[in-house]
Amino acid sequence: EPEVTQTPSHQVTQMGQEVILRCVPISNHLYFYWYRQILGQKVEFLVSFYNNEISEKSEIFDDQFSVERPDGSNFTLKIRSTKLEDSAMYFCASRTSGSRDTQYFGPGTRLTVL
Amino acid sequence: SQQGEEDPQALSIQEGENATMNCSYKTSINNLQWYRQNSGRGLVHLILIRSNEREKHSGRLRVTLDTSKKSSSLLITASRAADTASYFCATYIIQGAQKLVFGQGTRLTINP
Secondary structure, eight states, X not given: OOOOEEEOSEEEEOXXXXXXXXXXOOTTOOEEEEEEEOTTSOXXXXXXXXXXXXXXXXXXXXXXXXXXXXXXXXXXXXXXXXXXXXXXXXXXXXXXXXXXXXXEEOOOEEEEEO | OOSSEEEOSEEEEETTSOEEEEEEOSSOEEEEEEXXXXXXXXXXXXXXXXXXXXXXXXXXXXXXXXXXXXXXXXXXXXXXXXXXXXXXXXXXXXXXXXXXXXXOOEEEEEXX
């Protein structure tokens, strides 16, 4: 069964460093998402991406964040200058073109900012 | 309270018993979905119920939706130790884009 994959599973970085989190969505999906979950808290929406552009972003998704689909398979989230409060689990999700259909989530990348 | 609030926050039962978790939301929705998350792991989609549906079954899972009360429940029958996880409801609101809004989750522990 196709699934969303994410790499790395765990990333440790120093405050102020740039990180790139990678995702490979399910191949025939057209909508892509990033969510994050700070330890012990709820899953929060960051950004949605469709047709090679951002369709919606949350207040969390400030100028330090960017997303890209550099090729036909990868979907990346970049944090330019990480802060301590960026430490969280970051989930990528994708879905087909059906309106408000199921989003399939990857296993997540645990980001630890020291 | 915010969109998608689960109740209870934590639930501990014996293996074989049924587990019921509730979710309330504030705005009108297109559909409501339940996800499971094992400790520190990813989110696994369990079931989706649309706003025009009242009940849905999938294996040992039963989901109900009451749009008049803006609430949903997830029932897991004949629980197993492997059902130990956090369970989240998530909604697509009618207005706005295609993002899911998650609740705080219910931490379910099944004791052998």
